[in-house]
Amino acid sequence: xxxxxxxxxxxxxxxxxxxxxxxxxxxxxxxxxxxxxxxxxxxxxxxxxxxxxxxxxxxxxxxxxxxxxxxxxxxxxxxxxxxxxxxxxxxxxxxxxxxxxxxxxxxxxxxxxxxxxxxxxxxxxxxxxxxxxxxxxxxxxxxxxxxxxxxxxxxxxxxxxxxxxxxxxxxxxxxxxxxxxxxxxxxxxxxxxxxxxxxxxxxxxxxxxxxxxxxxxxxx
Numbered sequence: 503x504x505x506x507x508x509x510x511x512x513x514x515x516x517x518x519x520x521x522x523x524x525x526x527x528x529x530x531x532x533x534x535x536x537x538x539x540x541x542x543x544x545x546x547x548x549x550x551x552x553x554x555x556x557x558x559x560x561x562x563x564x565x566x567x568x569x570x571x572x573x574x575x576x577x578x579x580x581x582x583x584x585x586x587x588x589x590x591x592x593x594x595x596x597x598x599x600x601x602x603x604x605x606x607x608x609x610x611x612x613x614x615x616x617x618x619x620x621x622x623x624x625x626x627x628x629x630x631x632x633x634x635x636x637x638x639x640x641x642x643x644x645x646x647x648x649x650x651x652x653x654x655x656x657x658x659x660x661x662x663x664x665x666x667x668x669x670x671x672x673x674x675x676x677x678x679x680x681x682x683x684x685x686x687x688x689x690x691x692x693x694x695x696x697x698x699x700x701x702x703x704x705x706x707x708x709x710x711x712x713x714x715x716x717x718x719x720x721x722x
Contacts, residue, residue, distance in 0.1 A: 521675035532599040540607025565605035595667040614649035654711035
């Protein structure tokens with residue numbers, strides 16, 4: 503029978519801690535950058551002509567409909583060959599994860615704005631309000647309440663998605679776990695520990711998202 507032993511992991515506590523920091527840093531950075539880019543893309547799709555809107559839809563669907571692992575590998579290995587530029591694993595991971603989550607945020611923002619009843623838009627126009635004052639004071643405050651639940655859920659998913667950066671040697675939690683496994687030959691304990699850490703990070707986040715969603719439903 504297999505003899506479990508987690509005590510050796512204390513020796514690698516600093517490596518595990520640094521992996522957690524990298525994982526959280528990538529998650530936060532790509533969520534912030536992706537939210538800003540997603541807002542720009544979502545608003546552009548609402549206000550641009552058919553041709554530009556078509557290009558935006560094409561961009562969004564490329565990242566929404568292809569696996570992020572494939573995107574990471576392509577950006578890291580294929581893009582330098584095609585463009586004759588050097589790109590680090592960290593840069594490739596940041597770009598891909600930002601574009602990936604931005605494509606989902608863009609649809610969340612666009613859908614939230616379009617979900618507002620047309621009567622609200624017409625009433626604002628009848629009062630003589632221009633587009634941006636109407637958007638900032640009437641449409642967006644209502645739309646944000648509807649955007650928050652899917653935004654939070656997608657952000658939680660993003661935390662799990664960051665584990666893929668280990669495939670291009672970014673020293674996140676999973677990659678550092680692979681290093682520990684290669685040195686100790688104790689994969690069961692290592693990956694069990696990693697799973698527990700992800701659970702500790704994700705469970706509170708999912709609970710917060712659920713409570714916020716329920717609170718908004720009650721307020722609505």
